[in-house]
Structure formats: C-alpha cells, structure tokens
Amino acid sequence: MSYPLKVLVVKAHPDEAEMYAGGTTRRLADRGVAVKYLSLTNGDAGHYKMEREPLKRRRAREAYAAARHLGVVDYEILDIHDGELMPDLAVRTAVISSIRRWQADIVITFHDDCPGHLDNRAAGRAVRDASDFCTNGNICPEVPPLAQAPICLKMIDYGALNVHKHDIVIDVGTSIEAKLRACAAHATQFFEFTPHERGVISEAPQTGDWPAERAFILKYWPEFMYSLPAMSGGFEFAESFELADYGRRTSAEEVLKLFAL
Incomplete structure (x- = not known):
C-alpha cells in the first residue's frame, strides 16, 4: 500500500504518544498517513500494586486497544524494563533499525536535554544519536x-513545559474524542497508578463509565489536553511540536505542508 507520509513516534512508555501526540497522529491517520508508535520500554514499573510481568502484559494490551482509536498502523514495544532505559548502543541500534524498517519521513520524540523522567530523556537522546546514522549503510547493514x-x-x-518551543501547533479539536478514548484505554496509568501517586485515587472513575473517564482525564491532565497559553492559534484543543536541531533540516512551514492538516 502506498502512503503519502510515514510517521514514527518514539517514546519511553506505552501511553505517552497517545497523551502528547495522539490527536495529531489521529488526524494524520485519517488522511491516509501511516503512523507507527515505538515504546522503548515495556512500562512494567508503572503501578503501585501490580508486579512487573503481569503489568507488562496488561500495558501491551492497553497499547493495542489505544492504537485502534487512533488509526495507528503498527505498535512496537521493546522488552526493556521501565525505569532502566539507557541510550546505549543496543537501544540506538534498535531505533535506527525501526526508523529504517518503517521508512519514516518524520520521527517524533521527547526532548533529551531538560528535567523530567529519565526514561523520557533517554528516549529523546536515543533518537538524537540514531538520526545521524539512518542513511549510513555501514551501520546496521x-x-x-x-x-x-x-x-x-x-x-x-x-518535564519540557518550560523549555519547549511551539514551532508547530496542530488543532486537534476534531480528534480530541479519539485521543481521550486512547488515553482511557491505558487504565493502569490514567485511572490507577497516576491517581494513586497524586492522591486522587478515590476520585478515579469505574472503568467503562465513559463520561466519568473523560471528565477525569480532562480535569487532571489539562496541560496535555487543552491548548497551552503559550501556543498560538486560539485552538481549544491543540498539540505542539518543536523542530529538532538534528535530522533533516526543515522549517515549520514545510512540516505543516507535509502534514496537510
């Protein structure tokens, strides 16, 4: 099948592409773009009660369910422990291989040089390091x-709220429901682990009560669901991307033209 564009989102944990880029990738999928998510860890530390092995399996099931809401064509999860991601040679090789196999035109990932989760920073670093080798046939031959x-x-x-540049802002008002449902599919994170960490587990909705699930996500994750004040465009729901200083040199105008949203 021929696609107008191929996009790869590389993140550290199975729920993150949905939360930070799900609205954009759903809009891209709706116009025929091939979108793949790559999680560099299996998320097996993200719970206050479940042990690693059953949690790993459950989070994979959640990820595949979320993908259906977003039109994601492929969802790859590396079997690396949550909390133990390092931007080493093995991870870099896996990222180079995934970018090449997907024949990605655009790769979206995390910042690698700011505060926040060490796995997220390592994921961003792995993509930075891999980007220089994607065209070199002597690497990963x-x-x-x-x-x-x-x-x-x-x-x-x-962790990037104070350093991120809003170079490209995408209106996701038409895809916000799909994004919210994809986030809700990750019940371990949105209705169990994070609410427990924040001390609001008593407010978490019963799984399957969609209006309550929707309201809960909008209440406790507003900075990633509603448009941030720093964004331009006046969109109620938006996602923002910064041009990386690595990979193919481009401009915001070119990216918006490629996205054609």
Whole structure:
C-alpha cells in the first residue's frame, strides 16, 4: 500500500504518544498517513500494586486497544524494563533499525536535554544519536539505509513545559474524542497508578463509565489536553511540536505542508 507520509513516534512508555501526540497522529491517520508508535520500554514499573510481568502484559494490551482509536498502523514495544532505559548502543541500534524498517519521513520524540523522567530523556537522546546514522549503510547493514534522513520533531511532556518551543501547533479539536478514548484505554496509568501517586485515587472513575473517564482525564491532565497559553492559534484543543536541531533540516512551514492538516 502506498502512503503519502510515514510517521514514527518514539517514546519511553506505552501511553505517552497517545497523551502528547495522539490527536495529531489521529488526524494524520485519517488522511491516509501511516503512523507507527515505538515504546522503548515495556512500562512494567508503572503501578503501585501490580508486579512487573503481569503489568507488562496488561500495558501491551492497553497499547493495542489505544492504537485502534487512533488509526495507528503498527505498535512496537521493546522488552526493556521501565525505569532502566539507557541510550546505549543496543537501544540506538534498535531505533535506527525501526526508523529504517518503517521508512519514516518524520520521527517524533521527547526532548533529551531538560528535567523530567529519565526514561523520557533517554528516549529523546536515543533518537538524537540514531538520526545521524539512518542513511549510513555501514551501520546496521542488515536493514537498508534511508535515501535521506527523516525530519525530527520534539513533543512536549511534563518535564519540557518550560523549555519547549511551539514551532508547530496542530488543532486537534476534531480528534480530541479519539485521543481521550486512547488515553482511557491505558487504565493502569490514567485511572490507577497516576491517581494513586497524586492522591486522587478515590476520585478515579469505574472503568467503562465513559463520561466519568473523560471528565477525569480532562480535569487532571489539562496541560496535555487543552491548548497551552503559550501556543498560538486560539485552538481549544491543540498539540505542539518543536523542530529538532538534528535530522533533516526543515522549517515549520514545510512540516505543516507535509502534514496537510
């Protein structure tokens, strides 16, 4: 099948692409773009009660369910422990291989140089380091190199709120319901682990009560659901991306033209 564009979102944990870029990737999928999510860890530390092995399996099921809401074509989860991600040679090789196999035109990932979760920073660093080798056939020779380096974008997360540049702002008002349902599919994170960490577990809705689930996510994750004040455009729901200083050189105008949203 021929696609107008191929996008790869590389994150550290199974729920993050949905939260930080789900609205944009759903809009892209709706116009025929092939979107893949790559999680560099299996998320097996993200709970206050479940042990690693059953949690890993449950989070994978949640991820695949979320993908259906967003039109994501492929969802790859590396079997690396949550909390133990390092931007080492093995991870870099896995990222190079994934970018090449997907033949990604655009790669979206985290900032690698700001506060926040160490796994998130390591994921961003792995993409930064991998980007220079995507066209070099002597590196990872088992996977054919790309003809040109992909464009790389940084997505926001809680640690990047104060450093992120809103170079590209996407109105996700038409895809916010799909994004919220994809987030809700990650019940371990949105209705169990994070509410427990924040001390609001008593307010968490019963799974399956969609109006209550929707309201709960909008209440406790507003900075990633509603448009931030720093964004331009006046959109109620928006997602923001920063042009990376690595990968193929480009401009916000070119990216918006490629997105065609």
